[in-house]
Amino acid sequence: MKTGDNQREPSVVDARGLRMRYGSTDVLNGVDLSVGRGEVVALLGPNGAGKTTTIEILEGFRTRSAGDVRVLGVDPEHGDEEWRARLGVVLQSWRDHSRWRVRELLSYLSLFYAPYREGAFDPDELIDLVGLTDHVDHRVGTLSGGQRRRLDVAVGLVGRPELLFLDEPTVGFDPEARREFHALVRRLTGTAILLTTHDLAEAEKLADRIVVLVAGRVVADGTAAELADRIAGKAEVRYRLHGSEHVVEVADSTRYVRELFAEHGEAVDDLEVRRASLEDVYLALVRESELVSA
Structure with a gap:
């Protein structure tokens, strides 16, 4: 399912400047989104971020207010039955x-x-x-x-779609059912997938790329590792030295630990290096975006 490191397959979804307004309320504010052929993209965001509206526009179920959208080369607003047969849709229920x-x-x-x-x-x-x-x-x-x-x-x-939409696919699942579903999705090689989820671990396991949507805007787009590097490049190093606890944020944890042991040797105890998880990154993005829009 993953695309090459240096070359991305042609897009099956290409949205530019996507906007949606209900009355005086802007639900989408210039969303740019792409999905490559055979790529799995997870759309993350808090409730009210605009995920469902985005998906419904791409599926042709909702008319956008502005922006340019192509799904499998067709404007969804004008998609015919032959175009719809190339899509697969899995709703929450x-x-x-x-x-x-x-x-x-x-x-x-x-x-x-x-x-x-x-x-x-x-x-x-x-x-x-x-x-x-x-x-x-x-x-x-x-x-x-x-x-x-x-x-x-x-x-x-059923129609062997070129693009599959999965909307919150594992809501209400127990851990075993979730694992089984993840294994199933990983077997769908060659099918481009756009999924919405609130499950950060699910996004990290399944997606080649993660797009974070907050208040109708894309605030991040990249792999889990890329998002971590962008938002929280520093690592947190915790250790005890001569009975005192130390917590330090450093850009290069490997170098710091090496120098720490070179200087203090066995006096360093309870060493722990903590790098940003996807959850840390996601929460930081949401907080940052909410502060900007406040």
């Missing part, structure tokens, strides 16, 4: 008839893609991909939460 059986449901849905997508998934191939082989004849209403989420993904993948 969706209602269906619980009496459908797994294979029966996917076989039925695949019929709608036949006029547009010659390479649509064979239902049994798709069932195997999402790990529901043992449940092909089970009714949807009898599936567990994790199994049901796998089916949701299968529904989004």
